[in-house]
Amino acid sequence: MDIIFYHPSFNSDYWINALRKAMPQVHVRAWTAGDNAPADYALVWHPPVEMLKGRKLKGVFALGAGVDAILGQLSTNPGMLADDIPLFRLEDTGMGSQMQEYAVSQVLHWFRRFDDYQALKLQSRWQQLEEYEHTDFTVGILGAGVLGSKVAESLLPWGFPVRCWSRSRKSLPGIQSFAGPEELGDFLQGTRVLINLLPNTPETVGLINQSLLNQLAEHSYVMNLARGVHVVEADLLAALESGKVKGAMLDVFSHEPLPADNPLWAHPRVAMTPHIAAFTRPTEAIEFISHTISKLERGETVSGRVDRVRGY
Ligand SMILES: NC(=O)C1=CN([C@@H]2O[C@H](COP(=O)(O)OP(=O)(O)OC[C@H]3O[C@@H](n4cnc5c(N)ncnc54)[C@H](OP(=O)(O)O)[C@@H]3O)[C@@H](O)[C@H]2O)C=CC1
Numbered sequence: 001m002d003i004i005f006y007h008p009s010f011n012s013d014y015w016i017n018a019l020r021k022a023m024p025q026v027h028v029r030a031w032t033a034g035d036n037a038p039a040d041y042a043l044v045w046h047p048p049v050e051m052l053k054g055r056k057l058k059g060v061f062a063l064g065a066g067v068d069a070i071l072g073q074l075s076t077n078p079g080m081l082a083d084d085i086p087l088f089r090l091e092d093t094g095m096g097s098q099m100q101e102y103a104v105s106q107v108l109h110w111f112r113r114f115d116d117y118q119a120l121k122l123q124s125r126w127q128q129l130e131e132y133e134h135t136d137f138t139v140g141i142l143g144a145g146v147l148g149s150k151v152a153e154s155l156l157p158w159g160f161p162v163r164c165w166s167r168s169r170k171s172l173p174g175i176q177s178f179a180g181p182e183e184l185g186d187f188l189q190g191t192r193v194l195i196n197l198l199p200n201t202p203e204t205v206g207l208i209n210q211s212l213l214n215q216l217a218e219h220s221y222v223m224n225l226a227r228g229v230h231v232v233e234a235d236l237l238a239a240l241e242s243g244k245v246k247g248a249m250l251d252v253f254s255h256e257p258l259p260a261d262n263p264l265w266a267h268p269r270v271a272m273t274p275h276i277a278a279f280t281r282p283t284e285a286i287e288f289i290s291h292t293i294s295k296l297e298r299g300e301t302v303s304g305r306v307d308r309v310r311g312y
C-alpha cells in the first residue's frame with residue numbers, strides 16, 4: 001500500500017518517519033510536484049490541485065478537523081477529487097482537550113473578572129468588585145460535535161449552566177440541547193458566554209452578526225474558536241462599543257494573519273491568539289489515521305468521513 005503526504009508547514013520528514021513506524025507494511029512518501037506515481041491514500045492540508053487531480057485513491061485524510069479549505073478548493077476545481085473518493089477529517093486526536101483548556105481558562109478569566117481587574121490595575125486602582133453568580137453565567141456553545149461537546153462537558157464541573165446548539169438534538173448529560181434554526185433564538189436568550197465551534201459552511205458563514213449578538217444577555221462575552229468567517233467583525237466591534245458585548249476572545253480571523261491595520265488589535269476588550277486553540281498532534285493524528293485505514297482495508301465502518309454536500 002502507498003501513502004502520499006503533503007502539508008505546507010509541517011515537518012514532512014518527522015511525519016513520514018512516524019507514519020512508517022505506525023504502519024511498517026506501508027510505503028509512505030512526501031508528495032512533490034510532478035509525482036504521478038500511484039498511491040492508495042493521501043494525507044493532506046491545503047494540497048496543490050495537481051497532487052490529487054485524476055488520482056484513483058481509496059481515501060483522502062485532511063490533517064485537521066475543519067475541511068472548509070479543501071472543500072473550497074473542490075468547489076473551484078471539481079475535478080480535483082472524484083465524488084466517489086471518501087474524504088476524512090481528524091476527529092479529536094488531542095484537539096478536544098486543547099479546546100477544553102482554552103475555553104475553561106477564558107470563561108473563568110471572565111467569571112472572576114480578571115479583565116476588569118486588569119483594567120483597574122492599569123489605572124493603579126485598588127478596588128474590590130462585586131462577584132458574579134454562576135447562575136448569571138450561562139455558557140452557550142454553537143456546535144455540539146466532537147469538539148463542542150467536549151468543551152460543553154468540561155464547563156459543567158465549574159458550576160456554569162451549559163447549553164449547546166446544533167443541527168440535530170443531542171442528549172449530553174447536564175447540558176441543554178437546542179437544535180436547528182427555529183431554536184437558535186431560545187438558545188441565545190440568556191446566553192452570557194457564547195463559544196463558537198461550528199464548521200465553516202454556507203449556512204454558518206456570518207452567523208455571529210448584529211442580529212445574533214443583540215439576542216445575547218447584556219454584557220455578554222464572545223469566544224470564537226472555529227473560523228473567522230463566522231463573525232461579522234464590524235458587528236462585533238459595534239456590539240463591543242455599545243456595551244452589549246463586554247469582551248471577546250478570538251483565535252481565528254477572516255484574514256490570517258490578521259492585518260496590522262485591523263481595529264481588533266488595539267481594542268482594549270478584545271483578546272486574541274493566532275489560530276492556536278487546538279493543534280494537530282502527530283502521535284494522536286497518526287494513530288487515528290492508521291486505525292481508520294486498517295478498518296477501511298478490512299471493509300469495516302469508520303467514523304470521520306466528511307459529508308461533502310453538508311460541508312462538514
Ligand atoms: N481554532 C482552531 O485551532 C481549530 C478550529 N477548529 C474548528 O472547529 C470546527 C468544529 O470541529 P468539530 O467539533 O470536530 O466538528 P464536528 O463536525 O464534529 O461538529 C460540528 C457541529 O456543528 C453543528 N452544525 C453544523 N452545521 C450547523 C448548522 N447549520 N446549524 C447548527 N449546527 C450546525 C453540527 O451539528 P450536528 O451534530 O447536528 O451535525 C455539529 O454539532 C472545525 O470545523 C474547525 O473549523 C478545529 C480545530 C482547531
Ligand SMILES: O=CC(=O)O
Binds near residue numbers: 063064065
Ligand atoms: O483549524 C484547525 C483545524 O484542524 O481545523
